[in-house]
Amino acid sequence: NAGVTQTPKFQVLKTGQSMTLQCAQDMNHNSMYWYRQDPGMGLRLIYYSASEGTTDKGEVPNGYNVSRLNKREFSLRLESAAPSQTSVYFCASSETGDLGYTFGSGTRLTVV
Amino acid sequence: KNEVEQSPQNLTAQEGEFITINCSYSVGISALHWLQQHPGGGIVSLFMLSSGKKKHGRLIATINIQEKHSSLHITASHPRDSAVYICAVVSRSQGNLIFGKGTKLSVKP
Numbered sequence: 001n002a003g004v005t006q007t008p009k010f011q012v013l014k015t016g017q018s019m020t021l022q023c024a025q026d027m028n029h030n031s032m033y034w035y036r037q038d039p040g041m042g043l044r045l046i047y048y049s050a051s052e053g054t055t056d057k058g059e060v061p062n063g064y065n066v067s068r069l070n071k072r073e074f075s076l077r078l079e080s081a082a083p084s085q086t087s088v089y090f091c092a093s094s095e096t097g098d099l100g101y102t103f104g105s106g107t108r109l110t111v112v
Numbered sequence: 113k114n115e116v117e118q119s120p121q122n123l124t125a126q127e128g129e130f131i132t133i134n135c136s137y138s139v140g141i142s143a144l145h146w147l148q149q150h151p152g153g154g155i156v157s158l159f160m161l162s163s164g165k166k167k168h169g170r171l172i173a174t175i176n177i178q179e180k181h182s183s184l185h186i187t188a189s190h191p192r193d194s195a196v197y198i199c200a201v202v203s204r205s206q207g208n209l210i211f212g213k214g215t216k217l218s219v220k221p
Contacts, residue, residue, distance in 0.1 A: 033208075042114070042198070042200075042210075042214065048208065090155060092155075100160055101209065105153065106155075
């Protein structure tokens with residue numbers, strides 16, 4: 001099925017560990033996004049990539065890095081996880097100029 | 113002040129009731145989205161609006177650009193409609209989505 005695929009779905013990390021969240025879309029979209037969702041707050045943009053080879057900071061980029069590996073894939077890396085990064089992470093994609101968005105199923109990350 | 117405000121935050125309804133969820137925003141927008149999120153699940157796009165009204169099954173979404181307000185209506189509500197409904201706007205200046213905090217709907221049988 002066409003859409004956005006995120007892995008893993010669940011992850012528990014110890015403080016200081018690193019990990020990469022993977023995201024891939026098969027809709028040939030130019031733009032991809034990483035959001036985090038915390039209780040009582042709306043989704044917040046971490047990083048986005050308007051096209052292959054470009055990335056930009058969003059509202060809450062500290063503690064994260066991203067890579068737009070190719071047009072399909074956009075990964076999010078936590079170099080040294082902190083408890084404040086416990087959250088649900090969503091990847092999304094859209095076609096530039098087409099304002100419709102498709103979201104992945106989310107990654108629930110717990111940092112202990 | 114949040115740029116996108118939803119009301120109510122929580123809503124409990126009896127099966128069959130007509131439901132309205134409201135969204136007000138304070139920025140210029142290119143479009144507005146209504147999204148649905150089931151517990152433990154991903155986010156699904158229900159509607160994208162830039163003007164007027166859209167209908168899909170029992171769901172109706174309206175937007176008033178002049179008043180910077182949108183509503184999501186559910187007719188003949190059903191327990192399977194229980195979810196969090198999220199309003200998000202595409203900021204004309206930033207080009208990115210700005211999200212409301214969501215409205216948690218519970219429909220009792």
